[in-house]
Amino acid sequence: MSNSVTRPRIAVTLGDPAGVGGELVAKLLSDPQTAARADLVLISDEAELAVAGADAGVPIDYAAAGADSDGRPRLHHTCARRPGEFERRVATEAGGRWALDNLEIALGLAKAGEVDAILFAPLNKTSLHLAGMQEQDELRWFEDYLEETGFTSELNVLPGLWTARVTSHVSIARVDEGITRDNVTAAAHLLHRVLHESDIAAPRIGVCALNPHAGENGSFGRHELDIIGPAVADLRAEGLDVSGPFPSDTIFLRREEFDGILTMYHDQGQIAMKLLGFDGGVTVAGGLRIPICTPAHGTAFDVVGKGVANTGSIRNAFDLAVRIAGKRALAASS
Incomplete structure (x- = not known):
């Protein structure tokens, strides 16, 4: 010990x-x-x-x-x-x-x-x-x-990589209503806190986009421009090492750049994590x-x-x- x-x-x-x-x-x-x-x-x-x-x-x-x-x-x-x-x-x-x-x-x-x-x-x-x-x-x-009374989220963990979710066990049809600027920042704060508790002194967090191609400058949805991007800017202004939003189909290919990845909904992170290490994954009840x-x-x-x-x-x-x-x-x- x-x-x-x-x-x-x-x-x-x-x-x-x-x-x-x-x-x-x-x-x-x-x-x-x-x-x-x-x-x-x-x-x-x-x-x-x-x-x-x-x-x-x-x-x-x-x-x-x-x-x-x-x-x-x-x-x-x-x-x-x-x-x-x-x-x-x-x-x-x-x-x-x-x-x-x-x-x-x-x-x-x-x-x-x-x-x-x-x-x-x-x-x-x-x-x-x-x-x-x-x-x-x-x-x-x-x-x-x-x-x-605070923000809670399931966190999923593999050696060297954590993920948190802005929304979790809800119908995919209801994910949109949970993607708010406050929820994104709260989930990122939670991920940062538990990463620090797990002995990572200066956590690096990457944030997923919600829409294909990170919205393609609003062509496929404005969540990245109106909600997720501004939340990332808020977090960076607080001094957190947070970047994104990145397209969700490529962010896990860059996982060595991050200690944690914030996803917008359940399967956006879980599919990747279970492919990367099904027999070693951990779920933490965060918050x-x-x-x-x-x-x-x-x-x-x-x-x-x-x-x-x-x-x-x-x-x-x-x-x-x-x-x-x-x-x-x-x-x-x-």
Whole structure:
């Protein structure tokens, strides 16, 4: 651990029980360096942890609720409603409710100051909505639970490159209404802040255009001239290293020029990021009072129980949670 961070406390949930989350967490915990870098709190129960260990072929070594941890992950026994055995490889109300209830416990620990960050394994949005989640996605659910009032955005991360979005899980027909000068500047500020928290002292940010060819001087739309360009000028006037807007079909070819790229809508960045590194991507719930990280991939129903789930993304998500939470804890104590 670098001297620039302190040892964080991280709550871990296993995600949707129908998917590969348990296997991923079990494999992550099988590495002794995982517990060596953070104090881990597992929001789960014995039955879920047993299934996770069986899927991974590696039993999870944890301290029972109320017992001395001895440096091991500590079980914080869930109060979620268990329906018996969960149906696997399919989206269900029961699986979504289990995942939401466990995340709510983790958020409660964070609000109470008992953990510094949350790492959650993949969720299934159909399961979440079957379970009663009214928000577009888990980020909006986190935002409502934590009563956040500032700008929030999912951030997607690969080694050496971050992306943020001005709009996220909305119909493509509604993207236009979310592209405002204020939203562009707020999303850029958020991206700049988290890049700085991840040890980039002077972040370089490239901004995507919305329209083909960056609007071709207004021929294909005026967003670049009337909204995005002026927002970039505002940011540069504040002293931020922000440039653009650049055509979205070429900006990722120039990715080595930037630490972060601000996109206008979900697939504008996600297609590129998943092509560049599907097995290592991380999603960060940006703009919240606590770091919340998860693998950028889904529940992978097609490989559940086969022991072959790739751990690259969850390891990167854990690394990022440790780094950001540790730096925030250090800043708060100084």
